[in-house]
Amino acid sequence: MKPVAVVPTFFEFESDFVDSLRCIPMIVRYKLDTCGIKLKLPEWVKLTVVEKARLAEQPCYNSAEIAQYRQDLIDLVQRRCHHTVSELGEVNPTWAYLGEVPDEVQLKAQEWECTPLTLQQWLQLDVLQRFALVKLSRSGHEGANFPRAMREFLLLSD
Incomplete structure (x- = not known):
């Protein structure tokens, strides 16, 4: 199923952690599923607030954007966590x-x-x-x- 472009949104039910981005917001989770990467919370917390905000805002809908988002995540996890990202596997959307x-x-x-x-x-x-x-x-x-x-x-x- 082809990903649908969505406006980067933080939901009200996420308000208790959105300011600090201590948890992975739904907009980022959606993009993770789109690009096939499983980002774990211990990896997320090692990213800077700026990097987290960029992941929320960065487009991830057409093939080029998905490939770029995926590569950016691979690079971020390698740089901040010193290991390779986990693949998500088959996603049933x-x-x-x-x-x-x-x-x-x-x-x-x-x-x-x-x-x-x-x-x-x-x-x-x-x-x-x-x-x-x-x-x-x-x-x-x-x-x-x-x-x-x-x-x-x-x-x-x-």
């Missing part, structure tokens, strides 16, 4: 499928006692919002941010 709301998102909504998303709601989200909900639905991510994201994306009332 369920956030890009528009025929149904991914099961993992519906299961996470049920777990948080949120109303399941309708297909119409899913289609009204932009690609980065859909990406965020998918990522927040997976194990290993901060689960408390899922209902915060749902509220921010106007999918959940207070």
Whole structure:
């Protein structure tokens, strides 16, 4: 599936770490999936704030941009961490499928006692919002941010 250009955005649910960029924001996670690199938090924290901000802003959508983003990440990790980056492997971009709301998102909504998303709601989200909900639905991510994201994306009332 071809990557979709997204406006570099930091979500409100990321506000507790965006100023310092101590965690990897969704916009960077999206670009990591796009270029096929797994950046670990211990690697991220060794980057400067300027480098982190550049990774958030740097385009990563057409083949040349993806190749450049990937090479920049390889160089950054080598320079700051003194080892080779990890490859992400095969990515299943369920956030890009528009025929149904991914099961993992519906299961996470049920777990948080949120109303399941309708297909119409899913289609009204932009690609980065859909990406965020998918990522927040997976194990290993901060689960408390899922209902915060749902509220921010106007999918959940207070």
